[in-house]
Amino acid sequence: MRDCILCGQIFSSRPSFSQIFLIKSRLELVCPSCWGQFERIGDPHCPTCYKKGEREVCRDCKIWQDKGQAVQHQSIFSYNPAMKDYFSRYKFQGDYLLRQVFAPIFKEGLRPFSDYQLVPIPLSQESWKVRGFNQVTAFLEAAQIDYHNLLGKKEGPAQSSKTREERLASQQNFFLLEKAPLSSKILLVDDIYTTGATLQGAKQLLYENGVKEIMTFSLAR
Ligand SMILES: [Zn+2]
């Protein structure tokens, strides 16, 4: 018996037969009722950004395509109300322990990208000061996944405080921390994909610096 890290209810962590193949640490941390509120993105979804419910390339992805910046993104969970609550506690209230909830999901979701160099989306100095940790690298570290801090973030208002139009317009928010020859295949990793502006901005910078193949990944979409 243990307390659910999300709701505090005591639950049995002894797996039933059907749960045996599920991920161990989710069984240890989150009760079945809380876990059941997270929604994996199933079919149909946009083939290029994983937006749920779309059978063909979605409107957002078409806008990117028209700009010559095709989207190649994968995501695992829908950014539904349970996921919003989760991120408000993890990111905005800074509950660092909550990184453990999705660490195994990162391990599972990033497995197909073993030949890519993983590059996390960085925080601005301001967000770093407020939060004290980068929520993306915290997931990766908890999952014991190697990554490369290649990007820095310019100062400015946080994406979450901007309108949709402002986000789509502000592309160059990043700079390279090192000029060394970059890996030819890079997977950019973020927590949440909303309009795609953050990841697409970082991707452009890497393309401009000679990276040949870039895909993007987020826990939620
Ligand atoms: Zn719970």
Ligand SMILES: [Zn+2]
């Ligand atoms: Zn799309």
